[in-house]
Amino acid sequence: MNKDDLLDKIQLTQLDALKLNMHLDVFPNDKRSKDEFEKLSYELDCLLSEYQNNFGPLSNFGLSYIENPVLWTSDPWPWDNEQEQ
Amino acid sequence: MWSYVKNLEYPVNLKCKDFKMAKCLLEQYGGQDSELSNALRYLNLRYTMPNGKAKALLTDIAAEELSHLEIIGTMIYQLLSTATLDELKIAGLPEYYSNHGQSLMYKDASGIPWISSYIQSKENFIADLYDALAGEQRSIATYENLITIAVDPEIKKILSFLRGREKHHFKLIKQLIKELKKEKKKKQSSQNTSQKSSQKSPQKGSQKSSQSNSQKSSQSN
Numbered sequence: 001m002n003k004d005d006l007l008d009k010i011q012l013t014q015l016d017a018l019k020l021n022m023h024l025d026v027f028p029n030d031k032r033s034k035d036e037f038e039k040l041s042y043e044l045d046c047l048l049s050e051y052q053n054n055f056g057p058l059s060n061f062g063l064s065y066i067e068n069p070v071l072w073t074s075d076p077w078p079w080d081n082e083q084e085q
Numbered sequence: 086m087w088s089y090v091k092n093l094e095y096p097v098n099l100k101c102k103d104f105k106m107a108k109c110l111l112e113q114y115g116g117q118d119s120e121l122s123n124a125l126r127y128l129n130l131r132y133t134m135p136n137g138k139a140k141a142l143l144t145d146i147a148a149e150e151l152s153h154l155e156i157i158g159t160m161i162y163q164l165l166s167t168a169t170l171d172e173l174k175i176a177g178l179p180e181y182y183s184n185h186g187q188s189l190m191y192k193d194a195s196g197i198p199w200i201s202s203y204i205q206s207k208e209n210f211i212a213d214l215y216d217a218l219a220g221e222q223r224s225i226a227t228y229e230n231l232i233t234i235a236v237d238p239e240i241k242k243i244l245s246f247l248r249g250r251e252k253h254h255f256k257l258i259k260q261l262i263k264e265l266k267k268e269k270k271k272k273q274s275s276q277n278t279s280q281k282s283s284q285k286s287p288q289k290g291s292q293k294s295s296q297s298n299s300q301k302s303s304q305s306n
Binding site: 010 | 091
């Protein structure tokens with residue numbers, strides 16, 4: 001997958017995981033959601049690892065799979081419009 | 086502790102030139118019922134919540150509201166940064182520009198700066214969570230107004246997504262209140278029955294017997 005597609009996939013998976021996480025805050029014993037959440041977390045983990053190993057860190061404070069201070073600062077920030085690059 | 090993830094919760098890449106919308110979007114950036122108010126309200130109410138479930142949900146919603154604030158900020162930034170000075174004047178933003186240029190500031194669409202009295206805390210979790218519910222509802226109403234004003238379909242799409250998320254928060258908080266109220270009622274009724282049973286013994290007999298009762302109970306303890 002190229003960089004943009006991979007980031008799109010990460011965003012969609014994050015969103016599904018976020019929704020399930022909040023649902024499970026209120027319904028912690030919902031077995032189906034729990035299984036789905038675990039599956040999604042694993043998928044997200046794989047996607048994040050693939051992205052960061054190829055294109056640089058996505059998280060700060062040592063939480064990335066790979067640390068690259070140059071890419072962390074030089075890679076565009078989320079609010080930078082794509083047309084500017 | 087907080088950490089950052091370097092992508093938006095929902096992608097924003099505005100190509101339109103709807104500069105009036107930048108001004109209107111400030112309502113969700115630094116207005117009374119903005120994402121800023123929502124995020125700070127949840128962050129602040131977490132501490133005195135009665136159980137772990139409530140603390141977890143408020144922490145997670147607060148974090149998502151901060152992500153929404155970033156989405157709104159990105160929309161305003163992308164709109165403002167491509168506008169020429171003339172376009173900003175036509176859009177009714179010369180006063181804003183005089184103070185802040187093309188940078189962002191926590192003010193509402195009319196230029197009123199954000200203040201902490203937009204939110205509240207009472208320690209009473211029922212009062213606090215109903216306030217959060219009302220905040221979500223007002224935020225949804227603000228999104229509906231913004232969607233009506235917006236011309237660009239991309240902006241409408243992003244705002245509809247955000248409105249949907251606020252509706253979801255509303256449902257979860259409502260469910261939480263229901264459960265907490267039930268728990269509180271259960272606790273109160275069990276307290277009442279234990280109070281009643283402890284009151285019964287001295288009423289029944291003379292002082293002597295109540296004394297002997299208390300002696301008995303202390304011995305058994």
